[in-house]
Amino acid sequence: MKITLTAKLKLRHTPEQKAALDAVTLAYRDALNFASEVAHGENKMSQAAKLQKMVYEDLREKFGLPSQMACNAPRQVASSYKVQWTKFRQNQAARDLGHTKRRYKGLDHPCKFVSRTLTYNFGRDYSWKKNQQVSVQTLEGRQVIPYDGYSKHLAYIQQGCEVGAAKLYYQKSKKQYYLLVSLDVDIAEPRPEHHKQVIGVDVGQRYHAVVSNTRNHALFQSGKQARQRKDHFARLRQHLQRKGTRSATRRLTEISGRERRFIADWNHKLSQRILRRFPHAFIGLEDLTNIRDRTEGRNNPKATKKVRTHKRRRSQWSFAELQSFLAYKAPLNGSMTVKVDANYTSQACTCCGHTSKGNRPKAGLMFVCENCGYEVHSDLLGSRNIALRALVSRQDWEATGCLSTTPDVTHAEAKTVRLLRYAGLRWSAVANPDQTL
Structure with missing residues (x-):
C-alpha cells in the first residue's frame, strides 16, 4: 500500500x-x-x-x-x-x-x-x-x-x-x-486484526471534533478558540475593505492566507491529537459530501446580523480538511479511516433505536430520546453512532475480506439497506459489560 x-x-x-x-x-x-x-x-x-x-x-x-x-x-x-x-x-x-x-x-x-x-x-x-x-x-x-x-x-x-x-x-x-x-x-497492507479499537469522529462547529470508542472513552475538542480567531479576521477584513485606502489594500494583501494557515495548523494538531489518544484504531468518519448544498439555503438580503454571522461561520467550516488530514496520517500511525453514512447520526437513540428530530429539542446541545428518555450530549451520541457504523464495516471486512472506504451514496437501494441495518445497532452495557453508560 x-x-x-x-x-x-x-x-x-x-x-x-x-x-x-x-x-x-x-x-x-x-x-x-x-x-x-x-x-x-x-x-x-x-x-x-x-x-x-x-x-x-x-x-x-x-x-x-x-x-x-x-x-x-x-x-x-x-x-x-x-x-x-x-x-x-x-x-x-x-x-x-x-x-x-x-x-x-x-x-x-x-x-x-x-x-x-x-x-x-x-x-x-x-x-x-x-x-x-x-x-x-x-x-x-x-x-x-x-x-x-x-x-x-x-x-x-x-x-x-x-x-x-x-x-x-x-x-x-x-x-x-x-x-x-x-x-x-x-506501508504494510492493513488487516482487521491490526486495529485494536473502533472509534467514531463527529465533526461540528461548536465542537470541532468529538471522538469516542466502543469502550466509552471520549475526547471533546472545543471550537471556541478557533471561532474567535476567525471572527477577528472577519472584522479586520471588513474594516480594511470599508476603509479602501492604498495602505488598507496593502494590509489586506499582507494578512491574506494567514487565517487559512491558522486553520490548517489547528486541524493538523487536532488530527495528531486524535491519533495519539486512540492508537491503532479503525476510524469512522461521516460522509458529508455536498453538505452545504443541503443545509445552507438561499441568500436572504434581509437576514439579521446574527443570521449572517452564523452563515459565515458555517461556510468557513473546515471539516473536509480535518478529515483529509486524518485519512493520510492514519496509515502512518497504524490506523485506518473509513467513511460511513451520516444520516440520522444525531437523531437516532443508541439505546432503543428511536429516530426523530424531536430527540433534539430545539436542535440543542443535549439529546433526549422521546421514547425511552435516554439523555446524553448530542455530539457524543453522534460519535457513538458513527463508531457503531464503523464497527459494522469492520465486521463486514473480516467476513468478506473486502473493504470500501467510502459508502456508495449514489445507489439509493444499497443505502436504504445500510440504514435499515444501522437502525438495529445498540450502545448498551451488554455490548460493553465492563463499562457503564
Whole structure:
C-alpha cells in the first residue's frame, strides 16, 4: 500500500545560487502570464496539448526556459482555465436555479500568476546527490544545493522511496527557497486484526471534533478558540475593505492566507491529537459530501446580523480538511479511516433505536430520546453512532475480506439497506459489560 506525502525541504543556497533561482522563477512566472494571455485570446483555451503547440517555441526563445519547463508552463495554465470553466458552469447552474444573480467574472480577464513557484520533474529537472544535496535546473544550468527537512521525510528519501514531481517555492518573508517534493511511501497492507479499537469522529462547529470508542472513552475538542480567531479576521477584513485606502489594500494583501494557515495548523494538531489518544484504531468518519448544498439555503438580503454571522461561520467550516488530514496520517500511525453514512447520526437513540428530530429539542446541545428518555450530549451520541457504523464495516471486512472506504451514496437501494441495518445497532452495557453508560 502506498501513501503520498509532501516533503518540505529547505534549500541551503548561497547568494549566487539564490540569484540563479530568482532568475528561473521570474522567467517561469513571466512565461505563465504569456501563455495565459494566449489562452485567453483563443477563447479561454483549456486544452494543454493545443496550448503547448502554440506557445512552446516562444517560451523557449523569449524566456529561455529549458524544454521540460516549456512543457510544464502551458499545462499549468490550461489547468487553471479548466478550474475557471468549472466555476463558470457552477455559477450558471446556480443562476438558473435562482440561488444567485451574480455573474462569474473569472473568465473576463486572463488568469494572472504572481507566485514565484515552478514545477520540476524528477530525473529531468531535479535529482538527488550524495551528502544530502539536490541538483535543480536553472537558466544557467544545474545547481547542486544542500537541503534540510523533517527527519522522517529525510529518512524516506535516504531509503529510496518513489519520488514524483516537485515545486520550487519562494517564501518572500524569509527570502528563502523551499523544494516541495512528492513522496510515495510503502506501508504494510492493513488487516482487521491490526486495529485494536473502533472509534467514531463527529465533526461540528461548536465542537470541532468529538471522538469516542466502543469502550466509552471520549475526547471533546472545543471550537471556541478557533471561532474567535476567525471572527477577528472577519472584522479586520471588513474594516480594511470599508476603509479602501492604498495602505488598507496593502494590509489586506499582507494578512491574506494567514487565517487559512491558522486553520490548517489547528486541524493538523487536532488530527495528531486524535491519533495519539486512540492508537491503532479503525476510524469512522461521516460522509458529508455536498453538505452545504443541503443545509445552507438561499441568500436572504434581509437576514439579521446574527443570521449572517452564523452563515459565515458555517461556510468557513473546515471539516473536509480535518478529515483529509486524518485519512493520510492514519496509515502512518497504524490506523485506518473509513467513511460511513451520516444520516440520522444525531437523531437516532443508541439505546432503543428511536429516530426523530424531536430527540433534539430545539436542535440543542443535549439529546433526549422521546421514547425511552435516554439523555446524553448530542455530539457524543453522534460519535457513538458513527463508531457503531464503523464497527459494522469492520465486521463486514473480516467476513468478506473486502473493504470500501467510502459508502456508495449514489445507489439509493444499497443505502436504504445500510440504514435499515444501522437502525438495529445498540450502545448498551451488554455490548460493553465492563463499562457503564
